[in-house]
Amino acid sequence: xxxxxxxxxxxxxxxxxxxxxxxxxxxxxxxxxxxxxxxxxxxxxxxxxxxxxxxxxxxxxxxxxxxxxxxxxxxxxxxxxxxxxxxxxxxxxxxxxxxxxxxxxxxxxxxxxxxxxxxxxxxxxxxxxxxxxxxxxxxxxxxxxxxxxxxxxxxxxxxxxxxxxxxxxxxxxxxxxxxxxxxxxxxxxxxxxxxxxxxxxxxxxxxxxxxxxxxxxxxxxxxxxxxxxxxxxxxxxxxxxxxxxx
Amino acid sequence: xxxxxxxxxxxxxxxxxxxxxxxxxxxxxxxxxxxxxxxxxxxxxxxxxxxxxxxxxxxxxxxxxxxxxxxxxxxxxxxxxxxxxxxxxxxxxxxxxxxxxxxxxxxxxxxxxxxxxxxxxxxxxxxxxxxxxxxxxxxxxxxxxxxxxxxxxxxxxxxxxxxxxxxxxxxxxxxxxxxxxxxxxxxxxxxxxxxxxxxxxxxxxxxxxxxxxxxxxxxxxxxxxxxxxxxxxxxxxxxxxxxxxx
Numbered sequence: 001x002x003x004x005x006x007x008x009x010x011x012x013x014x015x016x017x018x019x020x021x022x023x024x025x026x027x028x029x030x031x032x033x034x035x036x037x038x039x040x041x042x043x044x045x046x047x048x049x050x051x052x053x054x055x056x057x058x059x060x061x062x063x064x065x066x067x068x069x070x071x072x073x074x075x076x077x078x079x080x081x082x083x084x085x086x087x088x089x090x091x092x093x094x095x096x097x098x099x100x101x102x103x104x105x106x107x108x109x110x111x112x113x114x115x116x117x118x119x120x121x122x123x124x125x126x127x128x129x130x131x132x133x134x135x136x137x138x139x140x141x142x143x144x145x146x147x148x149x150x151x152x153x154x155x156x157x158x159x160x161x162x163x164x165x166x167x168x169x170x171x172x173x174x175x176x177x178x179x180x181x182x183x184x185x186x187x188x189x190x191x192x193x194x195x196x197x198x199x200x201x202x203x204x205x206x207x208x209x210x211x212x213x214x215x216x217x218x219x220x221x222x223x224x225x226x227x228x229x230x231x232x233x234x235x236x237x238x239x240x241x242x243x244x245x246x
Numbered sequence: 247x248x249x250x251x252x253x254x255x256x257x258x259x260x261x262x263x264x265x266x267x268x269x270x271x272x273x274x275x276x277x278x279x280x281x282x283x284x285x286x287x288x289x290x291x292x293x294x295x296x297x298x299x300x301x302x303x304x305x306x307x308x309x310x311x312x313x314x315x316x317x318x319x320x321x322x323x324x325x326x327x328x329x330x331x332x333x334x335x336x337x338x339x340x341x342x343x344x345x346x347x348x349x350x351x352x353x354x355x356x357x358x359x360x361x362x363x364x365x366x367x368x369x370x371x372x373x374x375x376x377x378x379x380x381x382x383x384x385x386x387x388x389x390x391x392x393x394x395x396x397x398x399x400x401x402x403x404x405x406x407x408x409x410x411x412x413x414x415x416x417x418x419x420x421x422x423x424x425x426x427x428x429x430x431x432x433x434x435x436x437x438x439x440x441x442x443x444x445x446x447x448x449x450x451x452x453x454x455x456x457x458x459x460x461x462x463x464x465x466x467x468x469x470x471x472x473x474x475x476x477x478x479x480x481x482x483x484x485x486x487x488x489x490x491x492x
Contacts, residue, residue, distance in 0.1 A: 011370035056370055080366055089366035120326055120335035124257035124302055124374060 001065045004072060005096045006031070006045075006079075011087035012056040012235065013127045019050045027051075027088055031062070034082035038075065039068045048106045048243035052195070054127070054235030058112075059091065061243040063102040100245070108172070108244040109192060113185040113201045114237040117178075130201075130237035136208030138178035144207045144214040145174040145185070148200055148221060154193050155224040157203075162194035167224070169193060176204065183208075195232060202231030247311045250318060251342045252277070252291075252325075257333035258302040258481065259373045265296045273297075273334055277308070280328035284321065285314045294352045294489035298441070300373065300481030304358075305337065307489040309348040346491070354418070354490040355438060359431040359447045360483040363424075376447075376483035382454030384424035390453045390460035391420040391431070394446055394467060400439055401470040403449075408440035413470070415439060422450065429454075441478060448477035 008031070016024035020032075028045050035043045047062040066075065076093035083090070099105075114129040116122060117136045122129060148157075148171055155167040173188035185204065187197050203220060206212035212230055220228045254277070262270035266278075277291045293308040312321065322339035329336070345351075360375040362368060363382045368375060394403075394417055401413040419434035431450065433443050449466060452458035458476055466474045 009366065009369050011372075013370075077365070084367070087369040087372065089369050091364065091366050118337065119323070120255065120337050121330070123255050123333040123335050124259075126257075126333060128370060 001067055001098070002069075003063055003065050003096045003098050003100060004075060005092075005094050005100065005102065006062045006064070006076075006090050007092035008047075008057055008060040008062055009089045009091055010057040010060070012051065012054045014087065015053060017051055017053045017055070018047050018057075018060070025086075027057070027060075030083055030086040030088050031064075031079065031090075034079045035064055035066070037082040038078040039066055039070065041067055046102045048102050049109055049192075049240055051238075051240055052198075052235050055238045055240065056128070057240045059242045060240050061102045061106070061245075063096065063100065102243070105245050106191075106243045107246060108188055108190055109240070110242040110244075111187045111192070111197045112239045112241050113187070113197060113233065114239065115183040115185070115201075115205070116181060117183055118181045127236050130205075130234050132205060132208070134209045136183060136205070137210065138176050138183050138208065140210075140214070141183070141185075141204045141208040142176035144217045145176055145200070145204055147214060147218050149174050152221060153224050154196055154221070156220050156226060156228050157196045157199035158193040158226065159195035159199075160226060164191075164193050167193060169196070174200065197238060198233045198235065199229055201237070202233040203229065205233060206230045247313055247344070248315075249309055249311050249342045249344050249346060250321060251338075251340050251346065251348065252308045252310070252322075252336050253338035254293075254303055254306040254308055255335045255337055256303040256306070258297065258300045260333065261299060263297055263299045263301070264293055264303075264306070271332075273303070273306075276329055276332040276334050277310075277325065280325045281310060281312070283328040284324040285312055285316065287313055292348050294348050295355055295438075295486055297484075297486055298444075298481050301484045301486065302374065303486045305488045306486050307348045307352070307491070309342065309346065348489070351491050352437075352489045353492060354434055354436055355486070356488040356490075357433045357438070357443045358485045358487050359433070359443060359479065360485065361429040361431070361447075361451070362427060363429055364427045373482050376451075376480050378451060378455070380455045382429060382451070383456065384422050384429050384454065386456075386460070387429070387431075387450045387454040388422035390463045391422055391446070391450055393460060393464050395420050398467060399470050400442055400467070402466050402472060402474050403442045403445035404439040404472065405441035405445075406472060410437075410439050413439065415442070420446065443484060444479040444481065445475055447483070448479040449475065451479060452476045
């Protein structure tokens with residue numbers, strides 16, 4: 001058996017999410033079926049993060065074990081050929097030691113959330129960004145975001161379906177950057193709770209519109225109560241950017 | 247009659263191009279039908295440039311004349327509501343003097359051509375960029391591109407269907423800029439011939455792959471012969487970015 005690490009880009013729009021589902025297509029299934037077509041082996045593909053339906057990947061990391069002797073580069077080319085027409089691309093494929101695990105070895109995960117701040121609807125970015133019509137104060141969003149950085153109980157920002165053992169997480173970075181009518185939110189942590197990034201971005205959107213103060217955001221965090229969440233942002237604007245390993 | 251100038255963004259993928267066609271949908275038709283739904287008037291929409299099938303718009307300029315009294319902001323909002331589900335958005339709408347013409351008053355047109363330089367296929371950018379698998383030398387492309395800047399007979403870089411009276415054009419800018427695996431080509435001129443940007447980018451792609459030297463590009467230009475064109479780049483990566491007016 002050889003373990004291969006994959007760097008995967010995908011368009012989340014047609015998928016029910018990363019993880020295999022009974023009721024619809026998933027990125028995991030698309031790659032596992034491509035691997036079967038290439039090797040004849042039924043493999044399991046493990047990822048650094050299990051993204052929701054409609055969430056995209058720029059540099060998701062994953063691994064799979066293959067018995068058949070095959071070079072990493074040839075495996076990458078064959079997976080890319082077989083995964084069509086799914087909007088999934090293997091950007092990199094490298095051999096790894098057997099104890100390297102895309103999920104458990106991961107030291108940090110980086111997300112980007114893309115907002116388009118304008119009245120007009122989206123065209124070629126439809127499904128790839130969250131359009132907010134009301135003028136957003138990105139500086140106020142960035143300042144408020146710093147209240148969430150650090151080690152906190154993120155119960156308010158956690159889906160009721162979250163399977164994590166603890167709501168305690170350390171958020172390393174939450175930066176809000178405007179460029180013209182584009183606002184990007186950069187979030188980094190060792191790991192995130194289910195819906196955490198979307199929940200934080202949703203509340204920052206309220207801050208940006210002046211509907212919430214920074215104090216409202218702090219109160220929501222300290223309440224540790226999901227019913228105090230202001231807004232869960234849509235999956236459209238969320239991109240899994242990168243995972244870091246030792 | 248009031249003349250309104252529009253700034254239009256559109257996703258070129260579902261359209262036969264900007265201009266109205268008998269055999270398929272066009273951006274012009276989508277906006278004209280939205281204007282009819284809003285005002286009950288059969289109007290003609292004139293644009294700064296007539297883009298090809300599959301070419302996108304970030305900031306196309308256009309104008310239309312409306313008899314019914316309506317404020318510019320309300321017209322914009324109503325057009326955006328009525329143009330759905332077409333991937334067309336009116337970003338700005340302003341009143342203009344009657345002698346302002348989106349096409350004839352235009353002093354400069356700016357295009358961007360987006361290349362993704364990697365082996366893996368495109369996912370969420372499919373139809374929004376030209377993927378070139380072979381390693382490109384962007385510096386060599388930029389250096390060669392400077393041979394095309396200035397006033398030249400661009401017959402080699404002109405579609406046989408071009409309706410321009412003269413093949414003489416002044417190219418003001420042709421810059422090639424790499425950022426990671428993204429290469430952008432920025433082209434600016436008072437006006438372009440039909441297929442000129444795609445034809446120039448196609449040949450620069452050959453230079454980037456080392457299949458053509460800068461000398462080959464100069465020879466192709468000086469030949470003034472369409473059959474000497476190396477390659478016409480696909481429409482996917484081409485975006486009409488901006489038009490300038492007095």
